[in-house]
Amino acid sequence: MTMPSTMRATGAPLNRLDGVQKVTGAAKYSYEYPVAGVTYIVPVQSTIARGRVSSIDASAARALPGVLAVLSHENAPRLAPPRDDQDLAVFQSDAVAYRGQFVAAIVAETLETARQAASMVAVRYEEQPHDVVLRADRGDLFTPEYVPQKPFGFYPADSAHGDVEAALAAAPVSLDHTYTTPAEHHNPMEPHTTLAIWSDDGTGESVTVYDTCQGVSWRRDDIAIAFGLSSERVRVIAPYIGGGFGSRGFTHPYAILAVMAARVVGRPAKLAQTRQQMFGPVGYRSPTIQHIRLGAGRDGRLTAIAHEVVAQTSALYEMTEPAAVPTRRMYATPNFLTTHRLARLDLPANSWMRAPGESSGMFALESAMDELAVECGLDPIELRLRNEPAVDPETGLPYSSRGLVACLREGAERFGWAPSDPTPRTRRAGRWLIGTGVAASTYPAVQLPASARVAVDAAGRYRVSIAAVDIGTGAWTVLSQIAADALAVPVEQVQLEIGDSTLPQAFPAWGSTGTASWGWAITDAAQKLRARMRDEHGGTIPPEGLEADGGFAGNPAAQQFSMHAFGAQFAEVRVNEDTGEVRVPRLLGVFAAGRIVNPKTARSQVLGGMTWGLSMALHEESVLDPRFGDYVNHDFAEYHIATNADVGEIDVSWIDEEDPHVNPIGVKGIGEIGIVGTAAAIANAVYHATGIRVRDLPIALDKLLS
Numbered sequence: 001m002t003m004p005s006t007m008r009a010t011g012a013p014l015n016r017l018d019g020v021q022k023v024t025g026a027a028k029y030s031y032e033y034p035v036a037g038v039t040y041i042v043p044v045q046s047t048i049a050r051g052r053v054s055s056i057d058a059s060a061a062r063a064l065p066g067v068l069a070v071l072s073h074e075n076a077p078r079l080a081p082p083r084d085d086q087d088l089a090v091f092q093s094d095a096v097a098y099r100g101q102f103v104a105a106i107v108a109e110t111l112e113t114a115r116q117a118a119s120m121v122a123v124r125y126e127e128q129p130h131d132v133v134l135r136a137d138r139g140d141l142f143t144p145e146y147v148p149q150k151p152f153g154f155y156p157a158d159s160a161h162g163d164v165e166a167a168l169a170a171a172p173v174s175l176d177h178t179y180t181t182p183a184e185h186h187n188p189m190e191p192h193t194t195l196a197i198w199s200d201d202g203t204g205e206s207v208t209v210y211d212t213c214q215g216v217s218w219r220r221d222d223i224a225i226a227f228g229l230s231s232e233r234v235r236v237i238a239p240y241i242g243g244g245f246g247s248r249g250f251t252h253p254y255a256i257l258a259v260m261a262a263r264v265v266g267r268p269a270k271l272a273q274t275r276q277q278m279f280g281p282v283g284y285r286s287p288t289i290q291h292i293r294l295g296a297g298r299d300g301r302l303t304a305i306a307h308e309v310v311a312q313t314s315a316l317y318e319m320t321e322p323a324a325v326p327t328r329r330m331y332a333t334p335n336f337l338t339t340h341r342l343a344r345l346d347l348p349a350n351s352w353m354r355a356p357g358e359s360s361g362m363f364a365l366e367s368a369m370d371e372l373a374v375e376c377g378l379d380p381i382e383l384r385l386r387n388e389p390a391v392d393p394e395t396g397l398p399y400s401s402r403g404l405v406a407c408l409r410e411g412a413e414r415f416g417w418a419p420s421d422p423t424p425r426t427r428r429a430g431r432w433l434i435g436t437g438v439a440a441s442t443y444p445a446v447q448l449p450a451s452a453r454v455a456v457d458a459a460g461r462y463r464v465s466i467a468a469v470d471i472g473t474g475a476w477t478v479l480s481q482i483a484a485d486a487l488a489v490p491v492e493q494v495q496l497e498i499g500d501s502t503l504p505q506a507f508p509a510w511g512s513t514g515t516a517s518w519g520w521a522i523t524d525a526a527q528k529l530r531a532r533m534r535d536e537h538g539g540t541i542p543p544e545g546l547e548a549d550g551g552f553a554g555n556p557a558a559q560q561f562s563m564h565a566f567g568a569q570f571a572e573v574r575v576n577e578d579t580g581e582v583r584v585p586r587l588l589g590v591f592a593a594g595r596i597v598n599p600k601t602a603r604s605q606v607l608g609g610m611t612w613g614l615s616m617a618l619h620e621e622s623v624l625d626p627r628f629g630d631y632v633n634h635d636f637a638e639y640h641i642a643t644n645a646d647v648g649e650i651d652v653s654w655i656d657e658e659d660p661h662v663n664p665i666g667v668k669g670i671g672e673i674g675i676v677g678t679a680a681a682i683a684n685a686v687y688h689a690t691g692i693r694v695r696d697l698p699i700a701l702d703k704l705l706s
């Protein structure tokens with residue numbers, strides 16, 4: 001596609017630049033790199049949820065031709081687990097902290113041999129009683145040891161102002177409900193995979209790692225720490241990634257195991273998690289129990305919000321699903337209270353999963369707002385308009401821009417929202433009850449430090465380098481667009497280099513920060529290159545070419561403004577009166593997320609998010625068997641997800657939003673907001689259709705048959 005030089009690349013719906021490589025199979029993924037002499041790793045997983053390995057008999061496995069090594073705590077090299085994540089202390093002790101934990105591994109000449117040998121390893125355990133069930137009535141949850149350190153790394157666990165209890169007691173209208181969301185597992189198309197290749201150049205050992213990760217710089221640092229290497233001796237390569245969703249933001253045990261195995265056998269080694277293992281030691285979304293209390297005047301104006309969350313985490317690594325965090329910035333109220341408490345259970349480490357906190361938290365808050373609208377006899381959109389805050393209710397900072405009202409109004413218009421028809425069970429088509437619902441979306445606009453390099457050769461070809469990763473979101477394309485505009489050249493003149501830890505440092509594809517942060521660094525490097533060209537070379541490219549480094553250390557505006565993307569989602573549902581089946585013929589989302597760099601890839605992100613929101617509303621639930629302490633529906637036959645036939649029409653659009661504060665390109669980030677609010681919009685529509693309020697996800701058939 002050629003572009004007139006007067007036309008900006010950003011804002012154009014460019015096809016993915018990596019699309020052809022991907023659909024023709026030319027794009028290589030971690031497991032596919034051809035490496036001579038590669039060996040195969042298959043882990044042996046614990047069959048108990050808590051206790052000790054008392055003995056490992058691997059004699060039969062070792063005797064199998066083609067087996068190169070049997071690794072376990074008995075013979076593994078010593079490691080230093082990075083970030084104090086004890087889940088990464090692979091084979092460092094005989095302790096078992098969850099079912100499915102790696103307790104041994106086979107390295108063999110072929111995958112088949114490794115699998116067979118793994119099945120022949122006899123592990124004996126000293127089993128201890130396990131604790132795996134999240135219950136809100138556990139008295140111990142409310143002791144200080146269960147207050148998380150810092151949900152999500154930087155939010156305070158609790159936040160309060162005013163006097164919530166007094167305001168609730170005095171409120172003319174009040175509501176007190178508990179909402180729950182189940183454990184959910186993310187499953188990108190490409191399972192987690194690591195291929196590790198050690199080498200020694202005479203000055204010391206180095207390792208090259210092809211790894212399915214969301215951030216090459218982070219993964220490199222984790223591996224360097226674990227194996228006691230300097231960062232320069234670890235190179236992580238990840239040009240193409242088949243989906244992320246938070247599942248590979250953190251390093252998981254498989255990556256450490258692969259690097260360890262390659263070192264032990266002295267040959268390249270690789271490990272791909274099976275689909276069933278993707279429901280195991282790789283992270284998942286914690287279930288939540290959310291107690292929400294709202295107090296309001298009869299006019300619907302909030303006087304108090306209390307949102308108290310109980311979630312679970314593992315014994316090995318603390319991670320809090322920060323479900324009450326979005327509540328801190330949504331609505332104006334003089335009194336509020338938000339808390340997070342954690343149960344440490346004998347389960348695998350939970351982790352980030354698309355819009356951690358917002359997905360589950362906004363299901364609860366936006367369901368409660370709908371219930372308040374019913375209580376007050378107000379249209380739910382009008383209720384939200386009446387509670388629109390002038391400044392961030394928690395910090396008192398002004399918003400850099402806040403598009404919720406615009407999204408609600410635009411969405412109502414596009415959807416054909418009918419506030420005159422609020423009574424449940426009034427619309428039907430035969431045995432199908434019809435309802436509509438609305439909910440708000442939000443996600444923070446965060447920018448994380450990044451650096452980039454831009455070089456130009458005498459022929460006017462630009463090379464743009466940054467350790468960004470495209471996890472399937474379109475980063476290859478949008479970063480090329482941003483670079484082209486910053487350099488004032490067509491996209492064809494830009495060659496992008498990403499997915500390699502030797503490139504200038506950047507944070508992972510995480511928290512919807514990628515385009516905003518990497519794009520900022522690229523823009524800065526491009527401006528520096530143009531300045532050098534202008535000031536040092538009279539506006540021309542010198543024969544030897546030219547390069548410039550750029551980047552930014554953080555956004556000072558983050559101290560002055562509250563920066564978030566917002567959206568409004570609308571759903572139409574049909575509920576079968578006889579069977580309880582829910583169909584969603586229409587979903588509509590309008591988002592205010594700053595400038596949209598590429599409407600095509602952006603739409604795909606949000607379309608995927610909303611589809612997942614539908615899946616969360618109706619299908620997804622990881623079912624725990626408390627006897628074994630593990631999730632039993634660990635495959636796509638039993639873990640239900642929305643498929644094509646479940647998805648009707650999805651309408652995605654954007655509000656034009658100019659935000660000069662978020663970054664020089666005005667981008668807020670759109671990777672996660674699409675899933676936020678969808679489940680509430682659907683649950684609210686189900687209430688409108690049936691008069692049944694489902695407060696526990698998923699909205700399974702039995703919950704609608706009373």
Ligand code: MOS
Pocket residue numbers: 214244245246247249352353354355356509510511512
């Ligand atoms: Mo995203 S769940 O913050 O990787």
